[in-house]
Amino acid sequence: MIYSLLVLSSPASGHGARTAQAFARAVLQRGHSIHRVFFLDEGTSTGSASAVFPQDETDRLQPWVDLAENHGVELVLCISSALKRGMLDEAEAQRYESPAATIHPAFIVSGLGQMIDASANSDRLITFGG
Amino acid sequence: MSNADKKSMLVLIRRAPYSSSLARASVDLALAAAAFEQQVDLLFQGDGVLQLLPNQQSELLGLKSIGKVLGSLPLYGIEQVYVDARSLSRYGLAGENFVVPVIPLEDEAMSELLARSDHLVSC
Numbered sequence: 619m620i621y622s623l624l625v626l627s628s629p630a631s632g633h634g635a636r637t638a639q640a641f642a643r644a645v646l647q648r649g650h651s652i653h654r655v656f657f658l659d660e661g662t663s664t665g666s667a668s669a670v671f672p673q674d675e676t677d678r679l680q681p682w683v684d685l686a687e688n689h690g691v692e693l694v695l696c697i698s699s700a701l702k703r704g705m706l707d708e709a710e711a712q713r714y715e716s717p718a719a720t721i722h723p724a725f726i727v728s729g730l731g732q733m734i735d736a737s738a739n740s741d742r743l744i745t746f747g748g
Numbered sequence: 749m750s751n752a753d754k755k756s757m758l759v760l761i762r763r764a765p766y767s768s769s770l771a772r773a774s775v776d777l778a779l780a781a782a783a784f785e786q787q788v789d790l791l792f793q794g795d796g797v798l799q800l801l802p803n804q805q806s807e808l809l810g811l812k813s814i815g816k817v818l819g820s821l822p823l824y825g826i827e828q829v830y831v832d833a834r835s836l837s838r839y840g841l842a843g844e845n846f847v848v849p850v851i852p853l854e855d856e857a858m859s860e861l862l863a864r865s866d867h868l869v870s871c
Contacts, residue, residue, distance in 0.1 A: 624869060626770060659773040659871075699773060730780035738755050738786060743867040748770060 621645050622653045622736035625661035627747025629671075629678040634747025635664050639681045641744065646689055654692045654736040655685075657725075661747060662700040665693065665725035679722060686724035693725045694732045756787040758865035764795040765804060765814040774871030775799070775817055782824035790821075790829040791853075791861060797835045800846040819847040830861060 623642060627634030638655070645652055657664050664682060671678055685691040695705060704720055707727050711719040721727065737743050759778040763771035781788035792800060804815040821829065826848075833852035836842070853861065862868060 626773075626871065658777070659768075659770045696773075698776070699769070702769075730777060731784055733777065734781050734784045734786055737757055737781070737867050737869075738784075740867075743757075743869065745869055745871075748871050 619650045619741045620653050620739065621650055621742045621744060622740035623655040624733065624736075624743060624745045625655060625657045625664060625747060626659050626745065628660040628663045630663065630669070631660070632747060635661065635678065636676070638746035639685065641746070642685055642691060643681070646685075646691075652685075652689075652691050653740045654694055654732065655682075656694050656696065656733040656736055657699075658696045658730075658733065659699050659748075660703075662695040662705050663703055665695045665700070665705060665721045667722040668720050683722060683724040695721065695725050695727050696733070697727045697729055700727055754787055755866040756789070756864070757781050757867045757869060758789045758791060758861065760868060760870040761790060761792050761796040761799060762794045763799075763871065765799040766806060766809055766811060767795065770871050771796075771799065772812075772814055772817075774869070775814060777869060777871070778826075779817070779821075779824055782821070782826050785825075788826065789861065789865065790826065791832070791858070792829060792835070792850075793832040794835050797831055797839060797841060800829075800831065800848065800850060801841075802845045802847055815847040821848050830858075832858060 625638045629635040686693050707721045708719045761774050765771050778790050804813045806813040828849045830853050831850045
């Protein structure tokens with residue numbers, strides 16, 4: 619079965635983002651596929667390359683990077699949600715003359731059309747947080 | 749955008765307008781679905797029914813009006829939206845002045861709507 623995930627909550631608050639990555643892992647372990655993970659609203663801060671979490675807590679970025687790099691899962695941050703939270707990739711950082719990119723390169727920034735495409739091409743769309 | 753089977757999406761809107769950025773994000777999601785010619789329905793429930801009220805003076809908050817955005821739904825081919833009848837009565841609203849025409853649903857009709865939609869997004 620083809621899944622897509624919609625993540626609405628920040629890894630800094632609550633457990634929606636953590637549950638989402640655990641779910642993504644379980645989906646793959648069961649032999650299903652993930653078409654796309656789309657991060658909207660507060661969920662976009664999941665892609666922060668500069669967030670620093672306490673050392674005695676579980677890493678909140680690396681599990682996603684692992685899903686992207688080792689399992690080919692596409693991670694897309696909603697551009698309008700991302701920009702207003704200071705989440706910029708290299709191209710956007712240059713466009714807005716911001717001092718640095720803040721998004722980990724395992725994530726890409728794109729529009730809501732990517733979310734609609736994910737919905738249209740997946741058997742299941744699962745929302746986390748919100 | 750790949751040419752997959754059309755799937756129906758129901759966007760369940762539960763947030764009061766301006767209560768959080770998610771209120772606007774969920775409306776934008778529904779508009780995007782309509783713009784990409786997907787079958788999309790909106791269901792307003794709980795505090796979400798307050799988004800339908802006219803004359804939202806959002807400029808006082810320095811924000812764009814969600815009411816105005818919802819008023820543009822017919823331009824995207826969405827002529828009517830669904831609303832939880834119980835939530836309307838809880839707020840004492842009748843609906844004649846809403847920013848977009850609404851279809852109030854009782855519990856049973858709401859269950860049917862949820863059951864017949866391929867995808868549900870709850871914001």
